[in-house]
Amino acid sequence: MRRLLTLWVLGLGALAQVPVGQVATRDVHALLWLPDGRLLFGHHDGIQASEDEGRTWRDLVRKTGFDAMGLVLERDRILAAGHWVLSESRNGGRTWRNLRPRGLPALDLHGYAASGGLHFALEATHGYFVSEDGGKTFKSTAPKGLPKAGMAAMVFQGKTLYVAPMGQGLYQSPDGGQTFTQVPTPEREIYALAAGAGTLYLGGKTGLWQRTPAGWKRLWQGTVLALAAHPQEAGRLVFIDGQGRVWKLP
Structure with a gap:
């Protein structure tokens, strides 16, 4: 009886949570929450913006x-x-404005992160590159401990760089991308990373996860393709699932 009651309560919680919007594009790639409150959504043919936390979108x-x-x-x-x-x-x-930085042999960029003038990029053919002058010039790098990849989610949390090579879990670097160590995660297929108000979040094939001192906490079950954390308010998230539906937490 207790188990049935628990399942019934969980079911009510699931029914109460509904998506706030929908995106209609060929691909779901990236989300960014700006300090002015707008959301930016990157897809195969451009960028869209939302001023109502994902309910409606317009082309930028x-x-x-x-x-x-x-x-x-x-x-x-x-x-x-x-x-x-x-x-x-x-x-x-x-x-x-299109950029043409020195040192990048090509611009097929399958991963990019930046913080405080330090930029870290993954070029699909030529591997990892780092810039220390805000992206004006890059140099090739072979980070110790980071596996090769054709695509990777990346984000800075303070001075720590997190990289999730496709299908290979999560890695962290405290020294700007020179050396990496693997971070235990609940799944290896990670599609999106976000850092908000001192907290790291990841979205993958089976769920949305928050990193806590006690380990990873699942916030939502299902595929998460893109993820954004509010730049000032802890715990506020917007993400897009595998069907292009837009969800908001809390």
């Missing part, structure tokens, strides 16, 4: 092949990195 960039696989906020600029795309906006996404 609509261009075939503008594949925004990663969206990064660094100080006053937004960076979009992806398949043959590396662009920046310094006016909240209204206009964009």
Whole structure:
């Protein structure tokens, strides 16, 4: 009887939680929550913005092949990195400028993170690259302890860089991407990472997870393709599932 009651209560909780919106694109790649409250969503043909936490979306960039696989906020600029795309906006996404940094042999970028002038990138053919001047110049790097990958989710949490090579779990680096150690995680297939208010979150094939001092806590069950944490308010998240539905926590 106690088990039946527990399942009934859990079922009520699941029914009470409904998606707030839907995205309709070919691909779901990246989410970014800006300090002004807007959400940016990167997909295969551009970038969309939401001013109501994911309920409705409008185009910021609509261009075939503008594949925004990663969206990064660094100080006053937004960076979009992806398949043959590396662009920046310094006016909240209204206009964009293509970047051609020195040292990157190609711009097929399958992972990108930036913090305080330090940039870390994964180029699909040529591997990992690091920049110490805000992305103006890059140099090739072979990070100790980080496996090779064709695609990876990346995020800085303070000075610590987290990288999740596709299908290979999670790794952390305290020294800007020079050396990495593996972080135990509840699943190896990780699609998205987010750091908000001192907390690390990951989205993968089976759920949305929060890192706590006691270990990983599952916040939601199901596939999470893109994830964003509120830049100031702890615990507030928006994510997109495998069917393109937009969810908000809490």
